[in-house]
Amino acid sequence: MAVHASGPIVLIGAGNMGGAMLAGWLKSGISGSDLLVIDPGPPPAMAKLIADNGARHETAAPADLKAGVLFLAVKPQMMGAVLPPLKGLVGPETVVVSVAAGTTLSFMQSHLGDAAMVRAMPNTPAMIGRGVTGAFANGAVSSAQRDLVHNLLKVSGPVEWVETEADIDAVTAVSGSGPAYVFYLVECMAEAGRKAGLQADLAMRLARETVAGAGELCTSPPMTPQSFART
Numbered sequence: 001m002a003v004h005a006s007g008p009i010v011l012i013g014a015g016n017m018g019g020a021m022l023a024g025w026l027k028s029g030i031s032g033s034d035l036l037v038i039d040p041g042p043p044p045a046m047a048k049l050i051a052d053n054g055a056r057h058e059t060a061a062p063a064d065l066k067a068g069v070l071f072l073a074v075k076p077q078m079m080g081a082v083l084p085p086l087k088g089l090v091g092p093e094t095v096v097v098s099v100a101a102g103t104t105l106s107f108m109q110s111h112l113g114d115a116a117m118v119r120a121m122p123n124t125p126a127m128i129g130r131g132v133t134g135a136f137a138n139g140a141v142s143s144a145q146r147d148l149v150h151n152l153l154k155v156s157g158p159v160e161w162v163e164t165e166a167d168i169d170a171v172t173a174v175s176g177s178g179p180a181y182v183f184y185l186v187e188c189m190a191e192a193g194r195k196a197g198l199q200a201d202l203a204m205r206l207a208r209e210t211v212a213g214a215g216e217l218c219t220s221p222p223m224t225p226q227s228f229a230r231t
């Protein structure tokens with residue numbers, strides 16, 4: 001994927017979600033030379049991915065640089081400490097993207113200024129390129145920046161843009177948190193099978209494959225989830 005950003009894509013936090021995005025960007029053809037990762041201690045697999053692909057890694061924000069995209073992937077409770085030193089990375093051409101649950105645009109603006117900003121909510125299947133992401137752009141985001149962010153987010157699956165910032169909380173409830181409910185459903189199905197007399201490992205295999213298969217069927221045209229619910 002070609003990147004048309006005014007500066008590097010700067011990823012803040014290369015943990016579960018940031019790492020999934022980074023791996024997806026590199027797999028999609030973005031060059032390591034377009035990427036700067038800032039993380040005081042990335043997991044070893046991420047440190048290797050960064051080094052193997054010639055991306056730049058720093059433990060803190062460099063002073064002499066403006067980001068094309070500033071992509072925030074740290075825990076929400078860390079944002080208050082993480083944002084202030086990043087203000088120098090934000091220039092007039094920068095678009096800020098945050099995947100932090102519950103962290104509002106006004107909170108980010110209070111630390112980074114009135115920049116072009118996107119709040120995005122991916123989900124954990126992003127780790128295998130099968131996620132889905134909801135995103136909201138503020139009024140300062142240009143159509144070129146929105147296209148750029150769309151392309152960066154879609155490496156982990158489809159991207160759905162929403163109309164209001166409040167919609168992001170609903171996205172968090174449905175798809176952001178959704179995989180955890182599905183995993184719990186698998187546990188419940190396996191437990192029910194075990195209680196009905198199946199070996200525990202067999203019950204778990206049946207439950208996992210059932211949910212995986214039903215999920216695939218759910219998104220296979222021309223059938224819809226409604227049509228399956230009636231069968």
Ligand SMILES: NC(=O)c1ccc[n+]([C@@H]2O[C@H](COP(=O)([O-])OP(=O)(O)OC[C@H]3O[C@@H](n4cnc5c(N)ncnc54)[C@H](OP(=O)(O)O)[C@@H]3O)[C@@H](O)[C@H]2O)c1
Nearest residue numbers: 013014015016017038039073074075076099100101122124
């Ligand atoms: N996981 C999900 O299902 C999911 C879904 C949607 C959105 N999100 C959002 O994604 C964000 C990240 O979640 P995660 O699960 O990926 O967290 P995570 O695995 O803990 O990753 C965060 C990374 O940021 C690093 N970090 C800590 N302080 C930093 C700093 N000052 N500058 C740069 N990097 C720093 C952490 O290093 P240390 O480990 O050394 O502290 C860690 O490598 C959260 O805001 C969450 O709401 C997560």
